[in-house]
Amino acid sequence: MDYLELTTLDTPLLAGIPPEERPALLNCLRARSAAYRRGEVIWPEGERVCSLGLVSRGQVQILQDDFWGNRSILSQAGPGELFGEAYAWGGEPLGVTVQAALPCQVWFLDLGRLLGPCTAACPAHAKVMANLVEVLAAKNRQLSRKIAHISQRSIRSKVLSYLSWEAGRQGKRQFSIPFDRQGMADYLAVDRSALSQELGKMRREGLLDFHKNHFILHAPPEG
């Protein structure tokens, strides 16, 4: 297996592990790779997985389908980011669907081997564990944040909650978001046309301005 792609990949999971140590580590973790076309399903919901996914090129979406077929975007993962890390141990079947949002290349790592008693086999193992904890904690915060947004009772509040957070994150009042309208509506769990409608109303009221996925907040929601 050719690990070249991963020895130089900038990913939080392997942060702090020098390229020369990576092949041995990756071999330990039984790293293997696959390519997917846009829209292709990588892991269907219900699957039992014992490895986690790492995107090296392209982008994947983590989706959730409910009983009635509505699909919502839980999150997206680009180069260097992980998916399925919450289901890779504990034996629970996958509660989400992972799908290629763009043509992409992904790797699968058996990180379960790190959880066993003998963690010290490779010197890099401890570092991976520490990275893994930080990644899981960050994902946790990300999910909490989404909950904060979609817990709002009105579309306007959801939009403001999301956009003002995004503005804060990017440190500017003018910024782009990683969604098209449908994606934004899915993320905020609202109807697309209702979202467009509310955005238009907010623009007319001078709260903000926008074009496609580029936004400008006019009145700071913080007061």
Next chain:
Amino acid sequence: MDYLELTTLDTPLLAGIPPEERPALLNCLRARSAAYRRGEVIWPEGERVCSLGLVSRGQVQILQDDFWGNRSILSQAGPGELFGEAYAWGGEPLGVTVQAALPCQVWFLDLGRLLGPCTAACPAHAKVMANLVEVLAAKNRQLSRKIAHISQRSIRSKVLSYLSWEAGRQGKRQFSIPFDRQGMADYLAVDRSALSQELGKMRREGLLDFHKNHFILHAPPEG
């Protein structure tokens, strides 16, 4: 410090670590304890914490307040459960408020020390790391599940999504939930009276029956 309470506590974080090894470990982690009255704030939002919380007695609530003052219950933690584990490293300020839901006793552990290079100081360290990963992964799934519920577009769908999951988890069609009405409404991010109204309508339609926090599902939503 008297670790007696923690040497016998059944908690996923210390699972698999025998009581006699715990005092040394806890000492390593600078474990310290505090008691809180019902309603008392343990960690206010915005605080920078570098330890995680472990409930030994009572119950705490993890709350999220938005810009406009609406408060929603992210989760609750009872004896043996953790809180703040997503904010204990990475240096991000606390995005949630932690409050005592009941009179309670909690412990604070500096788990950040496990992430450093020398993990092998105590023999139990590796086990705690593995436990921590599983706890974080489980929390992850729990947050994803809540998102699945509140992403539903109608109160009825939210209720069915939540109740049918709860029925599945408990393996019976008749079960109790850990919320009163207001708590359930907060969890599902809907208005309490609207929730009562919808529950009454669903009962009239024969979908389910309930009394207080005890529910009986009549028609399986799976078909």
Next chain:
DNA sequence: GCGCCTCCGTTGTAATTCCAACCGAATCTT
């Protein structure tokens, strides 16, 4: 240039939800 397709905004209507207020039952206090 021409269709084809995707994305986004608009409109109108039906349905849902919020909100505030009220009421009764149960529990707790004194």
Next chain:
DNA sequence: AAGATTCGGTTGGAATTACAACGGAGGCGC
């Protein structure tokens, strides 16, 4: 036992949202 408090159900009206349908702008291939 009376009063206070909490909890859950109900109601009515105002406001919001979903839903379906349509139309225009822009990109793309031919």
